[in-house]
Amino acid sequence: GQSLEQPSEVTAVEGAIVQINCTYQTSGFYGLSWYQQHDGGAPTFLSYNALDGLEETGRFSSFLSRSDSYGYLLLQELQMKDSASYFCAVRTLKAAGNKLTFGGGTRVLVKP
Amino acid sequence: DTEVTQTPKHLVMGMTNKKSLKCEQHMGHRAMYWYKQKAKKPPELMFVYSYEKLSINESVPSRFSPECPNSSLLNLHLHALQPEDSALYLCASSQDTSGSSYEQYFGPGTRLTVT
Numbered sequence: 420g421q422s423l424e425q426p427s428e429v430t431a432v433e434g435a436i437v438q439i440n441c442t443y444q445t446s447g448f449y450g451l452s453w454y455q456q457h458d459g460g461a462p463t464f465l466s467y468n469a470l471d472g473l474e475e476t477g478r479f480s481s482f483l484s485r486s487d488s489y490g491y492l493l494l495q496e497l498q499m500k501d502s503a504s505y506f507c508a509v510r511t512l513k514a515a516g517n518k519l520t521f522g523g524g525t526r527v528l529v530k531p
Numbered sequence: 532d533t534e535v536t537q538t539p540k541h542l543v544m545g546m547t548n549k550k551s552l553k554c555e556q557h558m559g560h561r562a563m564y565w566y567k568q569k570a571k572k573p574p575e576l577m578f579v580y581s582y583e584k585l586s587i588n589e590s591v592p593s594r595f596s597p598e599c600p601n602s603s604l605l606n607l608h609l610h611a612l613q614p615e616d617s618a619l620y621l622c623a624s625s626q627d628t629s630g631s632s633y634e635q636y637f638g639p640g641t642r643l644t645v646t
Contacts, residue, residue, distance in 0.1 A: 516628030521573035
């Protein structure tokens with residue numbers, strides 16, 4: 420099976436930088452995705468890493484180390500609208516197709 | 532159009548009722564998914580359809596019955612549910628289930644309450 424660990428909650432002020440770590444144990448690992456979900460909203464895709472290294476998308480960056488089974492999401496220049504839950508999700512690819520298994524989620528609270 | 536729509540938004544049903552959840556996308560995606568999400572928990576995969584065929588069933592009880600009538604539509608038929616089935620049911624789609632299709636697009640969900 421799969422297991423993912425990420426912190427349950429992080430609080431920061433506007434303009435700050437937050438790093439959300441994710442460690443995973445899985446078989447058939449293909450990549451690590453990050454999704455954002457506001458309260459009452461749908462998960463929305465943020466970033467994906469299949470290879471080691473850093474992917475940058477605007478204020479958000481994601482990193483993966485396959486050898487360490489570890490990744491992180493970096494949120495820079497935090498804004499109030501970034502208050503949401505952030506999920507890492509491992510992507511496994513089987514004959515039946517790809518599937519996502521989500522971590523427990525990290526609730527980010529941005530304060531003025 | 533990068534939207535996945537779901538109806539209804541809210542549903543209250545008794546344990547003896549039969550109801551259906553509907554999901555639609557017009558992005559030409561050939562993979563569609565059903566997830567269940569309990570409050571303050573992550574989404575959990577239930578079913579995957581690839582090219583209108585069921586490819587993954589995550590050992591979901593038979594009281595949940597998925598159906599994919601065509602490449603744009605996905606239904607979830609509900610029968611004899613239990614109160615613990617109350618949750619947000621999310622539909623998602625992706626281009627296909629190949630390795631390059633890593634982004635899933637989620638609908639807003641149907642909030643189901645079983646009484």
